[in-house]
Amino acid sequence: MMNTIFPEELSEGWLIIYIDDIIVFSETWDSHLTILERVLKKIVPVNMKISLKKCHFAYSELKALRHVSGLSLGMDKNKVVEVLLKPMPQTKKEIQSFLGFAAYYRQHIKDFAIIAKSLYKLCDQKTLYEMTEERVKAYEELKKSLTKAPFLLMPD
Template sequence: MPFGIKNAPSHFQRMMNEIFPEELSEGWLIIYIDDIIVCSKTWEEHMYRLSRVLTKIQSVNMKISLKKCHFGFKELKALGHVVSGLSLGIDKNKVAAVLLKPMPQNKKEIQSFLGFAGYYRQHIKILHP
């Protein structure tokens, strides 16, 4: 799918959600467009879940790049978060970068900070809904 088309990413995300509804509802699969993360507590469980995902990918004739795949990691960084087992945390390097920045001085800098805070609001106690 050509991603230059304006709504291609949202269409692809919807397609991925339709391919993996059970896995997503069971809570162990995270998909962001073409990034797929399989979460599990044990190696055996991971192999079983990975097999389910790869079987579905094959059944819909989807191709994956083995060069871009990383298998069996206990922890990984994705989209500014740290995924570990079944938990999602904030990347400490992102927080450190913001803390080291000087106080916002203009509208653009304030907007940048608010964007960061909004993205990580579930990890910031005073911003959590």
């Protein structure tokens, strides 16, 4: 729904939408005020609600959606440490949790689906949970890829 409300803004590259969160960014205070006005003018007619306690205004950098966004977008350093310290999953629930986390960053991981394929098979109820050598290698490769995920520059 949000994509249908803000198609022009999304195509102009200064707005990011994730489910019901909106992030806008700009290079100057004046342009930021103009952008906020445009967004608010679109929100009011469709009766969207804004939670002021979730709002952050005029930040040069903002941690949102497990990313750090300012001039770049990438994994929060605390999450990198968390991944490095993560032990080998021992249950289906633990591997599902890890894969959910990893899938969130899939756009930063080359060949994510290929690497994760054997791990996703473990999530099948009919599959016996067994961390084979192939699966251990896939898990370690995903962990390594997650900690090396590149930072992407914000669009101009």
